[in-house]
Each structure stands twice: as structure tokens, then as C-alpha cells.
Amino acid sequence: xxxxxxxxxxxxxxxxxxxxxxxxxxxxxxxxxxxxxxxxxxxxxxxxxxxxxxxxxxxxxxxxxxxxxxxxxxxxxxxxxxxxxxxxxxxxxxxxxxxxxxxxxxxxxxxxxx
Amino acid sequence: xxxxxxxxxxxxxxxxxxxxxxxxxxxxxxxxxxxxxxxxxxxxxxxxxxxxxxxxxxxxxxxxxxxxxxxxxxxxxxxxxxxxxxxxxxxxxxxxxxxxxxxxxxxxxxxxx
Numbered sequence: 001x002x003x004x005x006x007x008x009x010x011x012x013x014x015x016x017x018x019x020x021x022x023x024x025x026x027x028x029x030x031x032x033x034x035x036x037x038x039x040x041x042x043x044x045x046x047x048x049x050x051x052x053x054x055x056x057x058x059x060x061x062x063x064x065x066x067x068x069x070x071x072x073x074x075x076x077x078x079x080x081x082x083x084x085x086x087x088x089x090x091x092x093x094x095x096x097x098x099x100x101x102x103x104x105x106x107x108x109x110x111x112x113x114x
Numbered sequence: 115x116x117x118x119x120x121x122x123x124x125x126x127x128x129x130x131x132x133x134x135x136x137x138x139x140x141x142x143x144x145x146x147x148x149x150x151x152x153x154x155x156x157x158x159x160x161x162x163x164x165x166x167x168x169x170x171x172x173x174x175x176x177x178x179x180x181x182x183x184x185x186x187x188x189x190x191x192x193x194x195x196x197x198x199x200x201x202x203x204x205x206x207x208x209x210x211x212x213x214x215x216x217x218x219x220x221x222x223x224x225x226x227x
Contacts, residue, residue, distance in 0.1 A: 032214040043116065043204050043218035044157070051214075089157060093214050101170055102147075102216060104157040 002027040004092050006105025013080050014113050021108045023090035024072040030092040033066060033073045034102075038087045047088075048075070077110075085112045117141065118207050118219035126225045132193040135222045139186055139207030145169070146188040147208075147216060148180055152201040163188055164211055195226045 003026040013019045025033075031052040036044035050057045050064045050073065057064050061080075066073040077084055090105040117140035127133055139146050148160040150173075159172035163182035174180075177195075182188040192199060202223050206216040 034215070036218070041220075043118075043220045045116065046215060046217065049215065100162075100211075100214065101159055101172060102214075103159070106156045 002030055002092055002094055002101070002103040004090060004103050004105040006090050006108060008108060009106065010109045010111070012111045012113055015082060016079055019075075019077045019080055019084070019110055019112075021075045021088055021090070021110070022072060023074070023092075023105050024070075025092040025103075026071070027092070027094055028068075028071060030094045032093040033064070034091050034093075035062075035064060035075050036089045036091065036104075038089065038107075040086075044089060080112045082112050082114055085110060116217040116219060118205060118217055120203075120205050120219040120222050122222060123220065124223045124225075126227065127195060128227055129195055129197060131195050131226075132191065133195065133224065135190040135192070135203050135205075135224075137188045137190070137205030137207075137219060139188070139205075140217055142209065143207035143217075144186065144210045145208045146182055146186070147206040148174075148188070148190050149204040149206065149218075150201050151204060151221070157204070160190070169211070192224070197226050200224055200226045 006023045034049035037047045038044045063076040087107045093102045119138045121136045144165045147162045150158045160174040162170040180190045202221045204221045206218045208216045
């Protein structure tokens with residue numbers, strides 16, 4: 001099955017600086033890569049996603065890049081703010097009509113230092 | 115707010131007992147997924163239902179079962195509970211089959227004493 005590795009497990013960044021979280025996946029058939037943000041006491045919230053036919057996607061201060069050859073994808077957060085502090089999870093999905101499973105990375109606890 | 119609701123928010127019970135967790139998907143979503151989140155295992159996929167039918171199974175124990183009802187809400191039944199079953203249980207929903215975007219509920223925190 002799919003295996004997703006995520007690094008680093010913890011990350012502290014000065015407010016205003018950029019944060020980068022990296023993930024690698026094992027199944028070359030995976031074709032969908034979402035990123036979730038989980039705040040304390042809440043469920044994971046989708047913040048951005050990318051499909052395998054796209055190399056990069058941006059949404060305001062958040063961007064995701066995908067390298068299919070190397071089987072890795074990264075989350076970039078620019079101009080970080082205190083409200084960006086949370087646990088971030090990457091995930092990879094192998095999707096075949098009627099059969100799809102989302103495998104998550106182990107999470108990165110991001111702390112923004114004011 | 116994702117539109118996915120889960121009840122109860124917290125649940126405390128004893129070993130050997132049985133509990134039922136409930137999930138209502140977003141309006142219009144036909145697929146429901148259950149996940150377990152523990153400190154040492156991260157987010158683990160348990161099972162998926164689509165329009166009342168089981169579609170995919172993950173790391174779900176035989177002591178656990180789920181179903182999806184005609185009104186599309188779902189229940190996860192956990193029986194013969196053990197201390198190690200203490201975790202956060204999340205439900206997620208998506209529009210249908212081959213719909214990758216999943217929206218998560220707020221979770222049920224289960225504590226087995």
C-alpha cells in the first residue's frame with residue numbers, strides 16, 4: 001500500500017518568515033495530494049490540494065509543489081502569521097473509480113514565533 | 115465549519131464496553147469515511163461507505179463495525195473496548211465515488227478507562 005513520509009515533525013518559524021514542509025510518497029499511481037491543517041481540538045481542514053497533472057498550485061500565501069519523478073511534494077507558507085500555528089498533514093490518494101484511500105503523513109507541528 | 119457533524123464530542127467508557135459514534139455528512143455528500151487518530155499512529159483510515167454500501171476498508175479491527183443509513187448518516191460501532199482504543203475518531207465526507215476532496219468533522223474523543 002501507499003506510504004507517506006513527512007518532515008520535519010516540528011518546525012518553529014519567526015513571524016513573517018516562510019515555512020516549508022516536505023512529503024514523499026511510495027506509490028507512483030497516487031494522483032491526488034491534499035494538505036490539511038489541524039488546530040487544537042478540531043478536525044483536519046483542507047487548505048490546498050494538487051493533482052498529478054499539475055506541478056504547482058498557489059492560493060494567496062500558500063503554495064504546493066509536486067515532483068512526480070521524485071515522488072515528493074511540498075507545502076510552502078509565506079509571510080507566516082500567528083494563526084498559521086497548527087499541525088499540518090500531507091496525504092496521498094490512489095484513486096480508481098470506486099476504490100480510493102487517503103494515506104496521511106505523520107504531521108508537522110508548526111509554531112509561529114511572534 | 116466543514117458541514118460534517120459528529121456526536122458525541124467526548125465519550126468516556128470502561129474496557130469491555132460498546133459505544134456508537136455518529137456522523138452526518140455534508141448536505142449532498144454520498145461518501146462517508148471513518149478515521150482514527152492516536153498519538154502514536156497518526157491518522158488511520160478505517161472504512162468508507164458510499165450511498166449505504168461499504169466501498170473500502172482500511173485498518174479496521176474486527177471489533178469495530180460501521181454502517182451508513184438511507185438518510186446517509188453513518189455510525190461507527192466499537193465493541194469489547196480496550197485501553198488502546200482511546201483516540202480521536204473522525205468522520206469525513208465527499209460528494210461521491212472518485213471524489214478526492216474529503217471534508218472532516220470535528221471528531222469524537224474516546225477515552226477508555
